[in-house]
Each structure stands twice: as C-alpha cells, then as structure tokens.
Amino acid sequence: MGWLCASIAVINKLDVGLDQKLSMPSDSYLIPYFDAQMNSLRVGAPVYFVVSGKYDYAHKQDLIWGGAGSSPTSLSYILMDASKHSNETYISSTVPNSWVDDYMDWANSGDCCRLHNHNESDFCGSTDDRDGCEKCDIVFADRLVIKENKFNGPYLKYFLADIPNAKCPKGGGPAYGPYVHLDYSHNTTRPVKASSFNAYHTVSKNSHDFISCIKNARILAQTLTQAINALNTADDPYVEVYPYSVFYVFYEQYLTTWRDTVFNLVIAIAAIFVVTFIFLGFDLMSSLIIVVTIVAIVIDLMGVMFWWNISLNAISLVNLVMSVGISVEFCSHITRGYAMSLRTTRVERAEESLARIGSSVLSGITFTKFWGIVVLGFASSNIFKIFYFRMYLGIVVIGAAHGLILLPVVLSLIGSNLRYRTARD
Numbered sequence: 001m002g003w004l005c006a007s008i009a010v011i012n013k014l015d016v017g018l019d020q021k022l023s024m025p026s027d028s029y030l031i032p033y034f035d036a037q038m039n040s041l042r043v044g045a046p047v048y049f050v051v052s053g054k055y056d057y058a059h060k061q062d063l064i065w066g067g068a069g070s071s072p073t074s075l076s077y078i079l080m081d082a083s084k085h086s087n088e089t090y091i092s093s094t095v096p097n098s099w100v101d102d103y104m105d106w107a108n109s110g111d112c113c114r115l116h117n118h119n120e121s122d123f124c125g126s127t128d129d130r131d132g133c134e135k136c137d138i139v140f141a142d143r144l145v146i147k148e149n150k151f152n153g154p155y156l157k158y159f160l161a162d163i164p165n166a167k168c169p170k171g172g173g174p175a176y177g178p179y180v181h182l183d184y185s186h187n188t189t190r191p192v193k194a195s196s197f198n199a200y201h202t203v204s205k206n207s208h209d210f211i212s213c214i215k216n217a218r219i220l221a222q223t224l225t226q227a228i229n230a231l232n233t234a235d236d237p238y239v240e241v242y243p244y245s246v247f248y249v250f251y252e253q254y255l256t257t258w259r260d261t262v263f264n265l266v267i268a269i270a271a272i273f274v275v276t277f278i279f280l281g282f283d284l285m286s287s288l289i290i291v292v293t294i295v296a297i298v299i300d301l302m303g304v305m306f307w308w309n310i311s312l313n314a315i316s317l318v319n320l321v322m323s324v325g326i327s328v329e330f331c332s333h334i335t336r337g338y339a340m341s342l343r344t345t346r347v348e349r350a351e352e353s354l355a356r357i358g359s360s361v362l363s364g365i366t367f368t369k370f371w372g373i374v375v376l377g378f379a380s381s382n383i384f385k386i387f388y389f390r391m392y393l394g395i396v397v398i399g400a401a402h403g404l405i406l407l408p409v410v411l412s413l414i415g416s417n418l419r420y421r422t423a424r425d
Contacts, residue, residue: 006303016208045213045246046201047201050241051239057152060231061104066080073227090202115136117134161177176195179195179196181193290331294327301391302320339418354404366400
C-alpha cells in the first residue's frame, strides 16, 4: 500500500515523449550526432503562423504589419512581443519576418518598385537600366501604408516575384513567393487566400522542449486569431491562424498521450470486469476485487516508470495495456480458487486458494515469464532494454507481488461469501 501511495504521488511527473537516441543501437554512428546536437545546438526550428481565409489585407493593414504606427494588436506586433518572453512562449528573440512589412518597404523604395513611364503593366526590376523607370506611386505620403486600391494590384505580384540584391534587398520572391497563395480568379479585392509569417522557436533539445513549443505556438495562434477577427463585420469571413513547423508531425501525438492512455486503460479494465463478472458466476465482489488489484498493478507500474526513467509514449502505452491483460493471470486464478473453496471462513478460503493456486501462479506464470524477459536485458538497442526489459520485468514482479500478497489479503477481509460448488453439493 505504501508502494501504491508513492506511485500515485509521482504519476503526474511522468515524462512524456521519446528520446531519439533510444530508437537505435547503442553503437550507432548517429549517437555522436545527437550528442553534438544536444550540447552545441544554438538555433531553434522555424515556425510559420499561417493566416488562412480571405483576409482583407488592403483595408486592414494595421492588424498585420508591425511598423511604427501599427496597432498593438497586430499580428507582427504580437509576434514581436512574444519573442521578448521566449522563456514562456518558446518563440526566439529573432524578429519575426512579415511579408506585409517588407512589401511596404519595397513599395516605398525608389530602387525596388519602379514602373516604366508609369505603366503598371511594365515593371522595372532593380537591375533594369532603361530610361524612364520611375518610382511607383502606391504609398501614402504621410505614412508608410500602401494605398488600398493599389495593395492587391499587379504590384503584389511584382513584389512576390522580385529577386533581392544589393540595390534592392527587399525583393520578396525567394522569401515570400512560395508562402503567399494568390487567387485572382474569383475575388480580385481579396486575392490572398493564405499566407504565412515566419518566426523561430527557441532551441529545443528534448521531447519536453518540442512539446512545449507546440503547445505555446497553438496558444499564440489562438491569440492571433482572436485579434484579427476582433474587428470583423458581418460581411467579413472568419480568418484562422494556425502554427506549423517541420517537427510538429512527430511530436503532436504527445499532446494527447495522457488522454489516450487513460482511455485505453479504462476500456481494457472495463472489458476485464465484464468478462470476470460473467465467468465468476455474476460474483460482483470478486470481480471488483480483481479490478481494484489490476488498477493497483497498473498504478505501481507507472510509479516504476517514473523511478526507472521510462517515458510515456506509444510504446509504453501499449505495454501498459498489455500489463492489464497479463495482470489477469495473477488475479483471476487465485480469485476463482477462493470462490471454489468449501472452507467456512474467508481467511481459510484465502489460505487454501493461495496454497493450491499460488504455487502454480508463481512457477507457471512468474518464473516462466521472468526468464524470457531477462534475455531482453542483453539487447543492443536501448528501446528494448528500457521499454521491454524494464517494463515487462516490472509487470512480472509487481503482478506476482499483488497476486500472491495483496489479493489474498483483500479476499480474506472483504471477499465474497458466494461459492461455486454450494448448489451442486
């Protein structure tokens, strides 16, 4: 019972995730690479905050860009503010990249946005030396904001195709061209169907860091979504902001690991209760005792996972579900022997069941599994040593301890008075 209480106290401290080094042999050439990455990595993964939906960039530039005079609730401003609290948001202090900000700088530069003889269909690149190339007139004179009727015109396509160079470093072709999706076929006033704004996560070295990056990026995306839609009118479509980074697909599973663990364990234990209740002759008390014992085994196994540095992931989740099935063997036979006994008191029936069935459980279940598990301890792969050798050894030891010690004690105290053979005799 002390072991059970100690396990309950540390369950919430279980580490969630999977160390990449565990998935390969201990002598793999990739181990030094991961060690160097752990010790020397100084840059985080890029994260893209994607704005999906037909947002009115032309008339609501203040809610996107982060220059002087922009709204404190603008997307760029919120991202910059988040980068100042990188220990909480996991967004690096690097200034986020905004294509709207660079588009405005590009449009205001006489070396970038130029037209030949003011012809909007004849764009002069930064390397174009023709006579008659003059600065575009698409920016308001009093503030660095593009005129609404010019924002979505051909200038946006020119910006997204322009190649930066020493004369015009603000060309958006390589940096933003693939990340701004334009569609002029249906609505020329709102051609931007989706675009992304680039930032960087802080340096992430283990599963906890990567999972925290995903969680906080989603919280930040919710804040951005609320800020962009706060001033929407009835005619404005809903705009959603969601984060994306290259490692999300590998670590997103850990956001629901605890929920999946509880769900699968509850289903497995409920199925065992139904089966034992039927096959033990609708003996409710005996079925409940078996279920309580199995729950104690699972909780104690999770305590062993904490003390033995076994993280919670898809592999250990499968092992926990398997432990429920294996635990039935340590409990059901002794409980059935108790129900079959013709002794008069609970203590005598528990003693007889332990004497008759306990030896078979110890020799036929515990010892046979134990020697099969010991072999896994010599595997070259750490994933076998940790998630199979350690966990299966814990299942056998804990299951035998509960089945041969805890279960007979509980049966002798509160076991059912029902006997299978009473009616027949």
